[in-house]
Amino acid sequence: MMSDSASKSGLSRQAYEPLAPGQTYEPYVPATQEPLEITLRALVLGIIFGVIFGAANAYLGLRAGLTISTSIPVAVLTVAVFRALSGVGVKSTLLEANFSQTVGSASSSVASGVIFTLPVLFIWGFDPTLLQMTLLAMSGGVLGVLFMIPLRRYLIAGEHGKLPYPEGTACAEVLVASETGGARARNVFFGLGAGALIKFVYGGLKALPDKVGLTLPVLPKSEIKSEMSSALLGVGFILGPKVAAIMVGGGLLSWVVIIPVIALFGDSAAAPLYPETQQLIADMSAGDLWNRYVRYIGAGAVATAGILTLIRSLPTMWESFSIGSRQLRQRVEGDAPASVLRTDHDLPLKVVAIGALVVVLVLSFVRQAFGTIDNFGMRAVAAVLVVIFAFFFVTVSSRIVGLVGVTSNPTSGMTIATLLGTSTVFLLMGWTDSSGKIAAVTVGCVVAIAASIAGDTSQDLKTGFLLGATPRRQQMGELIGVLTCAAAVCWTVIKIGDTYGFGNEEIPAPQATLMQLVIEGVLDSNLPWGLIGIGVGLTLFIEVLGIPSLPFAVGVYLPLSTMVPVYLGGLLRHFAEKTAANEDDAAERREQGVLFGSGLVGGEGLLGVGIAVAAGFLGHSPKGIGTAWSGPLAPWLAALLFAGLIALFWKLSCRRSEA
Numbered sequence: 285m286m287s288d289s290a291s292k293s294g295l296s297r298q299a300y301e302p303l304a305p306g307q308t309y310e311p312y313v314p315a316t317q318e319p320l321e322i323t324l325r326a327l328v329l330g331i332i333f334g335v336i337f338g339a340a341n342a343y344l345g346l347r348a349g350l351t352i353s354t355s356i357p358v359a360v361l362t363v364a365v366f367r368a369l370s371g372v373g374v375k376s377t378l379l380e381a382n383f384s385q386t387v388g389s390a391s392s393s394v395a396s397g398v399i400f401t402l403p404v405l406f407i408w409g410f411d412p413t414l415l416q417m418t419l420l421a422m423s424g425g426v427l428g429v430l431f432m433i434p435l436r437r438y439l440i441a442g443e444h445g446k447l448p449y450p451e452g453t454a455c456a457e458v459l460v461a462s463e464t465g466g467a468r469a470r471n472v473f474f475g476l477g478a479g480a481l482i483k484f485v486y487g488g489l490k491a492l493p494d495k496v497g498l499t500l501p502v503l504p505k506s507e508i509k510s511e512m513s514s515a516l517l518g519v520g521f522i523l524g525p526k527v528a529a530i531m532v533g534g535g536l537l538s539w540v541v542i543i544p545v546i547a548l549f550g551d552s553a554a555a556p557l558y559p560e561t562q563q564l565i566a567d568m569s570a571g572d573l574w575n576r577y578v579r580y581i582g583a584g585a586v587a588t589a590g591i592l593t594l595i596r597s598l599p600t601m602w603e604s605f606s607i608g609s610r611q612l613r614q615r616v617e618g619d620a621p622a623s624v625l626r627t628d629h630d631l632p633l634k635v636v637a638i639g640a641l642v643v644v645l646v647l648s649f650v651r652q653a654f655g656t657i658d659n660f661g662m663r664a665v666a667a668v669l670v671v672i673f674a675f676f677f678v679t680v681s682s683r684i685v686g687l688v689g690v691t692s693n694p695t696s697g698m699t700i701a702t703l704l705g706t707s708t709v710f711l712l713m714g715w716t717d718s719s720g721k722i723a724a725v726t727v728g729c730v731v732a733i734a735a736s737i738a739g740d741t742s743q744d745l746k747t748g749f750l751l752g753a754t755p756r757r758q759q760m761g762e763l764i765g766v767l768t769c770a771a772a773v774c775w776t777v778i779k780i781g782d783t784y785g786f787g788n789e790e791i792p793a794p795q796a797t798l799m800q801l802v803i804e805g806v807l808d809s810n811l812p813w814g815l816i817g818i819g820v821g822l823t824l825f826i827e828v829l830g831i832p833s834l835p836f837a838v839g840v841y842l843p844l845s846t847m848v849p850v851y852l853g854g855l856l857r858h859f860a861e862k863t864a865a866n867e868d869d870a871a872e873r874r875e876q877g878v879l880f881g882s883g884l885v886g887g888e889g890l891l892g893v894g895i896a897v898a899a900g901f902l903g904h905s906p907k908g909i910g911t912a913w914s915g916p917l918a919p920w921l922a923a924l925l926f927a928g929l930i931a932l933f934w935k936l937s938c939r940r941s942e943a
């Protein structure tokens with residue numbers, strides 16, 4: 285199908301391992317080549333897929349409180365279209381397909397920020413207009429892309445081999461495998477098929493429960509559950525055993541220690557314990573306790589770990605800015621930096637500065653951006669807070685997705701931290717009326733989108749780094765994707781609100797209702813700061829022990845059921861490498877496992893988007909056939925099928941490559 289680098293068999297092992305001092309990564313497409321990247325067909329395909337997947341993800345997120353990464357689905361569909369075009373004599377390149385998926389994948393990140401925050405305005409009765417929502421979505425998307433420009437050299441290139449960026453690596457493998465074909469590509473496509481099949485059984489047909497677990501004796505209300513997610517299993521293998529174990533450790537702390545302690549000491553309470561206002565602790569399930577108490581602890585832990593991450597990153601971030609500034613001065617002086625390779629050419633820093641300034645001016649002077657807020661001073665303060673929080677959480681988000689992937693990016697935790705900070709500032713300024721609440725939500729919306737887009741941009745830049753794409757062109761593609769899909773995502777949210785409303789059984793909008801609680805809690809001075817303080821102390825304690833606090837905090841914040849399959853994937857990689865005959869065999873097993881795991885991520889993503897699209901057309905989630913056919917055997921059959929997937933994963937990882 286594609287013309288460049290066709291003689292290669294795939295990404296080298298260098299793509300997965302840290303570089304030795306003085307060593308440079310050799311991308312799949314050499315920097316000395318100049319293949320086509322930006323073409324009209326790639327741009328149009330990216331925009332179309334972005335609009336479709338953005339709308340589908342908006343519905344899925346309002347239903348389930350999460351969105352899925354669309355980089356791999358868009359890449360697979362782009363490759364399929366380009367392959368069809370090659371049949372009529374239209375040739376395309378690998379980097380052209382990569383540009384298309386870069387444009388299209390921005391949609392899922394825009395959807396995340398919008399659905400996590402703006403439904404709160406509908407719940408309060410302040411119906412935002414399409415213009416307002418689109419301005420906010422575009423502002424957040426632009427900031428997320430721009431602030432990643434000076435960070436790319438450090439996070440994507442400088443941390444190569446340390447931050448795996450699982451979806452970015454998976455997307456690169458999918459694109460290369462689609463080009464090269466042959467024996468090497470089999471694991472990717474086996475993974476695509478297996479991931480799609482597993483998702484279809486659990487999420488489409490709903491023939492088996494998608495979570496299986498047990499309650500522990502002695503410990504009150506403690507549960508250990510696992511999602512039957514092939515994508516999370518693949519992510520765990522890509523991450524490796526160390527990070528996976530740290531993350532599941534945070535999850536176990538929440539569900540085996542913190543929840544039982546709350547249940548034990550709160551069992552005799554005669555009144556609800558805030559933030560819960562209706563149910564007694566004795567009447568609450570483990571899930572209720574996690575949602576009403578532990579998530580605040582997790583939010584405090586993630587925010588603190590993020591601050592520590594930023595502090596540690598300051599020297600290298602300054603180095604990135606210094607390099608960019610030096611190159612900018614050379615261009616201004618007419619001394620073009622000819623030594624800069626095509627694969628290291630970013631958009632100039634002046635674009636970052638001008639773009640951020642434009643966003644501040646638009647949010648401050650365009651009244652429609654913040655809706656009914658007439659106070660210019662409030663709009664200006666809100667705009668400045670947007671830039672400050674966005675820059676901070678762009679850095680944090682990029683590192684988090686480098687560890688756990690876009691799907692597990694705790695955007696809601698970052699949004700909570702933003703709302704806490706913004707609401708506190710507004711409280712000190714005396715802006716506690718409805719205008720203050722609206723401004724806090726809109727600040728959270730823009731920052732949430734910026735953090736989400738930063739995660740997506742990081743994965744795309746990692747894909748480009750591995751393939752040999754031009755960063756400047758990818759950054760342009762991200763900006764185009766954000767600006768073209770924002771209106772479609774916002775229109776979808778408005779239509780869903782008009783049809784079903786928010787905060788009900790059909791469209792629960794779980795993240796948005798949590799944000800509502802945070803804002804009202806701060807501005808009405810009744811937020812559970814004690815729980816947030818516990819999270820802060822927990823992160824500091826973990827740092828003292830020498831354990832990486834960020835993956836641990838993410839584990840505390842996210843449900844344990846999402847951490848268990850990640851851990852199983854990491855454990856699988858551990859044993860695959862440990863039982864290898866020698867070091868070369870271990871590297872071969874790791875590479876084959878990453879290929880299959882990459883396919884699993886893509887397969888589940890494709891089916892997840894398909895189910896979301898079907899739900900949009902039907903007006904409700906597909907009902908499937910249900911689990912009644914298997915009776916009490918349903919959880920056992922679900923676990924057995926997932927065990928079969930793990931066995932297949934093991935077999936394909938340990939098989940010697942024929943390439």
